[in-house]
Amino acid sequence: MLELRNLSVTLDNGKEPVEVLHDISLSLKKNKIYVMTGPNGGGKSSIAKAIMGIYPASKGQILLEGEDITSLEIYQRARLGIGYAFQQPPRFKGLQVRDFLTLAGGPDTRVNPCNLLLDVGLCAQDYLDREMDSGFSGGELKRVEIASILARRLKVAVFDEPEAGIDLWSFQKLTETFRDLHQRQETTLVIISHQERILRLADEVILVSGGRIANITNCEEILGDISRTDSDCLCRQECNRKIQINVECHR
Numbered sequence: 001m002l003e004l005r006n007l008s009v010t011l012d013n014g015k016e017p018v019e020v021l022h023d024i025s026l027s028l029k030k031n032k033i034y035v036m037t038g039p040n041g042g043g044k045s046s047i048a049k050a051i052m053g054i055y056p057a058s059k060g061q062i063l064l065e066g067e068d069i070t071s072l073e074i075y076q077r078a079r080l081g082i083g084y085a086f087q088q089p090p091r092f093k094g095l096q097v098r099d100f101l102t103l104a105g106g107p108d109t110r111v112n113p114c115n116l117l118l119d120v121g122l123c124a125q126d127y128l129d130r131e132m133d134s135g136f137s138g139g140e141l142k143r144v145e146i147a148s149i150l151a152r153r154l155k156v157a158v159f160d161e162p163e164a165g166i167d168l169w170s171f172q173k174l175t176e177t178f179r180d181l182h183q184r185q186e187t188t189l190v191i192i193s194h195q196e197r198i199l200r201l202a203d204e205v206i207l208v209s210g211g212r213i214a215n216i217t218n219c220e221e222i223l224g225d226i227s228r229t230d231s232d233c234l235c236r237q238e239c240n241r242k243i244q245i246n247v248e249c250h251r
């Protein structure tokens with residue numbers, strides 16, 4: 001359904017071009033849940049942005065249901081049914097939550113902003129008329145952004161660290177919402193996450209590191225790998241050893 005073929009992305013950070021994604025190949029199937037995980041700076045958000053068309057491909061192709069969408073703009077991909085909930089959502093000053101969610105739903109008149117807010121654990125009475133300005137907390141903004149993606153009937157929905165800033169009480173509701181969405185609609189879900197409870201939803205776990213796909217595996221394997229890995233970085237091990245032999249740590 002969604003295929004990345006040898007995709008590379010090069011960005012210009014103002015000084016020199018940097019290749020942030022190298023030769024990514026992925027094949028995502030209809031109505032499956034993929035959880036993308038891996039170290040910070042590994043390239044997860046960049047893959048999401050490349051799928052959405054925010055970062056252009058410098059090499060390779062992106063295909064949606066066999067159609068080459070590599071050269072399509074963001075709005076064209078959105079029309080074809082791709083949605084992306086940002087890791088750090090933008091604030092829309094002057095826009096009320098009700099209008100934002102109605103706009104997100106597009107021509108689909110069945111969209112009910114109250115139900116969408118309930119799906120992300122927000123009380124409609126408290127939030128429908130609020131403006132999405134600087135008075136919105138990070139967690140509130142994140143949840144309304146997720147609700148805006150739920151408003152659309154998508155072929156592919158990408159959620160970038162949906163758990164970030166979400167309190168423990170609402171987090172459970174959010175995982176149920178993802179499960180529901182998966183059961184109700186034929187949406188392919190790509191959830192970027194570091195959370196075990198989200199990893200447990202995955203049909204496949206995609207490990208991204210160093211701008212590459214390091215592995216495609218499952219939740220049990222990845223959690224097993226993490227527990228076997230010595231979590232101390234090499235520097236810490238060195239420092240600890242020095243402390244044990246009474247040599248002052250250099251940090």
Ligand SMILES: Nc1ncnc2c1ncn2[C@@H]1O[C@H](COP(=O)(O)OP(=O)(O)OP(=O)(O)O)[C@@H](O)[C@H]1O
Pocket residue numbers: 011012013018020038039040041042043044045046047087
């Ligand atoms: N617009 C940009 N310009 C320059 N470099 C960028 C840009 N966006 C991302 N990068 C670099 O690409 C690499 C991958 O970043 P990305 O945001 O995709 O990582 P990530 O896996 O999502 O990390 P995190 O877990 O911290 O969210 C990083 O080294 C980052 O600094």
Ligand SMILES: [Mg+2]
Pocket residue numbers: 044045046087160
């Ligand atoms: Mg990221």
